[in-house]
Amino acid sequence: MPIAQLSSIPSFLYGTAWKQDRTASLTELAVRSGFRAIDTANQRKHYFEAAVGEGLAAAYRAGLVTRANLFLQTKFTYQDGQDYRLPYDPAATLSVQVAQSMASSLEHLGTDHVDSFVLHGPASHSQWTTADFETWQAMIKERDAGRTRLLGVSNISLGQLQQMARAHAEPPAFVQNRCYARLGWDREVRTFCREHNITYQGFSLLTANVEVLRHRTIGALAAKSKATPAQIVFAFARAVGILPLTGTSSAEHMKQDLESLFLELPPDAVNAIEAIAG
16 A cells, blocks of 8 residues: 555554554554554553554564554553553652653654544543543643644543533543444444544444344345455444444455445445444
8 A cells, every 4th residue: 555644533543452472563564454543552451562663663664654654542541450560650640640651652652742642441430530630631731742643532431421521621532432233333422422523433343243243234235245244344334433443463354454445335234234233
């Protein structure tokens, strides 16, 4: 795929969670396959962010891309979501932890800024707390200092987004959630995002919806379109306003996932997929 200038919002994200020792090679492979947006987190429990940086460095050396061609997204993760390999001083204030996490991420990724910095889930499962507000203000400072272009929140409920808005917090540019068909593809949160000009990023679109991939409606659409069931799901996601994320470790699936960008589903097909489990 030819090198192109980066647009503000990517069309597909490659996720690097749970890759462990394969992280560097798979990150390089994703870039080589054509992905221009990489999602990671400074959370060694589930991500190997330093290895993402190694994969990016290999892609730069190979002349595949420059930093300017890539959209890099990382996350700040509270201590409850970490293991013992913390990217910050646990005794420090949350504001200092955010700054330390960002500094560590920039070092890992070999860059002076990321394109998106995401709060990796609120501190509580049910509320937008004072801790979240403090953390969010610290993230805004990182943005204002030029160390990120955009901010986001992941693993967040509709109620927490509403509480965040009532607290007069600056709204995120992104919301990233696991997207279940049986919950209407996170319809209520997606509606909130659409109404507030927030880009919704959906992850686990395939792994959380195995039954949908096997559904006869998906099978019929795939056969008619000469596409794979996964391609149909990704095309559906785009049609309903979801920026999809894939974490495949297969070179063939990377190619197929990106080819789904050229697949357009008619409105009746989109409605049929929404109705499968919604």
